[in-house]
Amino acid sequence: MYTEEMLESIKKVEATREARLGATLRRMTAEEKEAVLKAFHPDYKEEGFTTLKVGPNKGEKVPVELAAMLEGKSRVLGKNIDLENPDYDVDVLVIGGGGAGSSAAIEANEAGANVIIVTKLRIGDANTMMAEGGIQAADKPNDSPARHYLDAFGGGHFAAKPELLRKLVMDGPECIKWLNDLGVEFDKEPDGTMITTHGGGTSRKRMHAAKDYSGAEIMRTLRDEVLNRQIPVVDFTAAIELIKDDEGKVAGAVLLNMETDEILVARAKTVIIATGGAGRMHYQGFPTSNHYGATADGLVLAYRVGAKLLYQDTLQYHPTGAAYPSQIFGALVTEKVRSLGAQLVNAEGEAFMNPLETRDVSASSIIRECKERGKGVKSPTGEGVWLDTPMIEAIGGEGTIEKRIPAMMRMFATYGIDIRKQPILVYPTLHYQNGGVDISADGMSGIENLFVAGEAVGGIHGRNRLMGNSLLDVVVFGRNAGKNAAAKSKGVKVGKLTLKHVEEFEKEIENNIGIPEKLSPMLLPSYARKNG
Amino acid sequence: MEKHVDIFLYGKKYGVPESLTIMGAMEYAGYRLVRGCGCRNGFCGACATIYRIKGKQELHACLACQTQVQEGMYIATLPFFPLVKQVYDINKVKPTEQIMMQLYPEIYACVGCNACTKACTQGLNVMQYIAYAQRGEYAKCAEESFDCIMCGVCSSRCPAGISHPQVAILARRLNGKYIEPESEHLLERVKEIAEGGYDKLIEEVMNKPLGEIKELYNTRDIEK
Numbered sequence A: 001m002y003t004e005e006m007l008e009s010i011k012k013v014e015a016t017r018e019a020r021l022g023a024t025l026r027r028m029t030a031e032e033k034e035a036v037l038k039a040f041h042p043d044y045k046e047e048g049f050t051t052l053k054v055g056p057n058k059g060e061k062v063p064v065e066l067a068a069m070l071e072g073k074s075r076v077l078g079k080n081i082d083l084e085n086p087d088y089d090v091d092v093l094v095i096g097g098g099g100a101g102s103s104a105a106i107e108a109n110e111a112g113a114n115v116i117i118v119t120k121l122r123i124g125d126a127n128t129m130m131a132e133g134g135i136q137a138a139d140k141p142n143d144s145p146a147r148h149y150l151d152a153f154g155g156g157h158f159a160a161k162p163e164l165l166r167k168l169v170m171d172g173p174e175c176i177k178w179l180n181d182l183g184v185e186f187d188k189e190p191d192g193t194m195i196t197t198h199g200g201g202t203s204r205k206r207m208h209a210a211k212d213y214s215g216a217e218i219m220r221t222l223r224d225e226v227l228n229r230q231i232p233v234v235d236f237t238a239a240i241e242l243i244k245d246d247e248g249k250v251a252g253a254v255l256l257n258m259e260t261d262e263i264l265v266a267r268a269k270t271v272i273i274a275t276g277g278a279g280r281m282h283y284q285g286f287p288t289s290n291h292y293g294a295t296a297d298g299l300v301l302a303y304r305v306g307a308k309l310l311y312q313d314t315l316q317y318h319p320t321g322a323a324y325p326s327q328i329f330g331a332l333v334t335e336k337v338r339s340l341g342a343q344l345v346n347a348e349g350e351a352f353m354n355p356l357e358t359r360d361v362s363a364s365s366i367i368r369e370c371k372e373r374g375k376g377v378k379s380p381t382g383e384g385v386w387l388d389t390p391m392i393e394a395i396g397g398e399g400t401i402e403k404r405i406p407a408m409m410r411m412f413a414t415y416g417i418d419i420r421k422q423p424i425l426v427y428p429t430l431h432y433q434n435g436g437v438d439i440s441a442d443g444m445s446g447i448e449n450l451f452v453a454g455e456a457v458g459g460i461h462g463r464n465r466l467m468g469n470s471l472l473d474v475v476v477f478g479r480n481a482g483k484n485a486a487a488k489s490k491g492v493k494v495g496k497l498t499l500k501h502v503e504e505f506e507k508e509i510e511n512n513i514g515i516p517e518k519l520s521p522m523l524l525p526s527y528a529r530k531n532g
Numbered sequence B: 001m002e003k004h005v006d007i008f009l010y011g012k013k014y015g016v017p018e019s020l021t022i023m024g025a026m027e028y029a030g031y032r033l034v035r036g037c038g039c040r041n042g043f044c045g046a047c048a049t050i051y052r053i054k055g056k057q058e059l060h061a062c063l064a065c066q067t068q069v070q071e072g073m074y075i076a077t078l079p080f081f082p083l084v085k086q087v088y089d090i091n092k093v094k095p096t097e098q099i100m101m102q103l104y105p106e107i108y109a110c111v112g113c114n115a116c117t118k119a120c121t122q123g124l125n126v127m128q129y130i131a132y133a134q135r136g137e138y139a140k141c142a143e144e145s146f147d148c149i150m151c152g153v154c155s156s157r158c159p160a161g162i163s164h165p166q167v168a169i170l171a172r173r174l175n176g177k178y179i180e181p182e183s184e185h186l187l188e189r190v191k192e193i194a195e196g197g198y199d200k201l202i203e204e205v206m207n208k209p210l211g212e213i214k215e216l217y218n219t220r221d222i223e224k
Helices: A004-022 A030-040 A064-070 A099-110 A145-155 A162-182 A214-228 A297-304 A359-371 A390-396 A400-404 A406-413 A469-489 A500-512 B022-029 B097-103 B105-109 B115-119 B126-134 B138-145 B164-179 B184-194 B199-206 B210-218
Strands: A049-051 A061-063 A088-095 A115-118 A237-245 A250-257 A263-273 A315-322 A377-379 A382-387 A424-433 A436-438 A450-452 B004-009 B012-017 B048-053 B060-063 B073-077
Touching (some): A004 A390, A030 A359, A061 A064, A088 A099, A099 A115, A145 A162, A162 A469, A162 B184, A162 B199, A214 B164, A237 A297, A263 A297, A297 A500, A359 A424, B004 B022, B012 B022, B115 B126, B126 B138, B126 B164, B138 B164
Parallel strands (some): A088 A263, A263 A450
Antiparallel strands (some): A049 A061, A315 A424, A377 A382, B004 B012, B048 B060, B048 B073
């Protein structure tokens, strides 16, 4: 499947493999990391960003594509929407059917609340389903939540909100137990010891996994549990605006049937935004590892009711997106491939960095190798560096790849590449929205009765996230939001519903920027070729 | 210009670049997908698709996002299939043979035609995992079915009306919860945290001045 030129480079990779197997690769110093980030990380590329002119984060930096949505045109204005006779009337409305939304719904149901999930695709069509590598939790004797905290705090450039990060690491082991009790099959030794590995930036091996279907295994189990509890799931239905009551508290959402364009109204005592990430916004033109619906909807909805965002200017580019062949361009190659021993190698066969630096540092180093040093491997789809997968079997023995990363083996085998025998070409891909809605430790945003969980939250991880901390985050903060939203709903008396805030926000846009053109939220990217 | 191939989407002919996946080809043809498109990376099962090559007999099943187009492909997507999902309480069921008999008795009507296995988009031995489920061998059923993405093509081909993916996820949950050994270190840590055993340690780290936290981070020992 590889071109002649690529095969020539593979020969160089093979020639150095033996020597590289024995060598220990140095970690970068704090100064070296900072230098490579400033020079090559897309977050530092000025032309990718603009300044918000309206709303709670007015004056702050944000990706241009996100600004167009946050300051975009509402889908509800000018429509005749009957707020007096809601189609759904519930205690807790969960928007989003991924890992966070499902965890939230299960806990709200457990607490006795009347809860529904609305999701614009199907339950489980989410980034959670695609998380391959694993989930962190400090449950080994040589580890502690304090160590987990330090790893994540440092990895996120000391920017995480301490009370959120504390919750993440302290609730970690209990969440693993909760998942295991639901029937999630973690990789274990015969005596029950969890098989754990490193991720980039971890100081202890605390990455739990279910082969390389970790997220899929968690997501399908959560989905099955939602269905067992008979929690109503309204699928192919997007939330397009939040509704407030006359006291300014969030009290529901306007919904759009994605197939029939029918508008529906849900009234709720509390609302949980669990809409996930934004990879399909293709910031700075990057490909993405995200699912089809990752378009930052939740950020737009929350922003229009006045909720503040945090770190909306920082994105995570996963260092190892597939760079070849074209059919899987941008797809995720799990970090677990590096955890198991594969090195990042340039066109000359040189291992140019320790493969387990944090994601932002790794991604920046790969970009430097290609753009500055000219040692990238040219391919028909662009360029990239090698991820030397045959090393995994040299270290772990024959059969390791099939047993530990079967999804990766399958993905490349489809295109005639046997990753046990040949390395694979990788380049950074847009992977994760580090920023999002600012919440407190109870999961609530700055706006009364609006909770947020999962990737739509900002501040849990700071300005960069470690591998395995987002699967943990969706479960910890999903459950937390579900419990707290259910408890809160008991004391809520919903007033008269209104969309006045949407009109006011649009007026502010008109006064400060002009009449908005782009409809927002985006809901789905437009990949259909325009004909004529 | 890249070489084009002719494919047939729901019977209608389109010329598309030969490097595209079926999903990419549909979008190239102008379809704006809502159904039948999820993760676009082979994990969610939204884009189950069946096709036949013009002039050939054999029916193939695949994921539209993971399969390259070929000349003469007749394509129909299967964005939804009515699987039967039985409701149960995971805390009350037990990993015995009875539970399958109770919830999914139709698995015992399997006629052994192997159409499920032939149709699997993940290349799994579906009939074999159903056989394990029939015998109450849930650990084996779980292992054999592990890569299932629940696209439902197997069930669409089953003359006995079995909902294979739902049988498999029941087996996996039983295995994960009841059959696999418990993790003592996990239970121990959960208990320690609940008793407040780590409160002081984490507060010590959190309350340090930023300079000291940075020093601590940059000099921490990393497990080999």
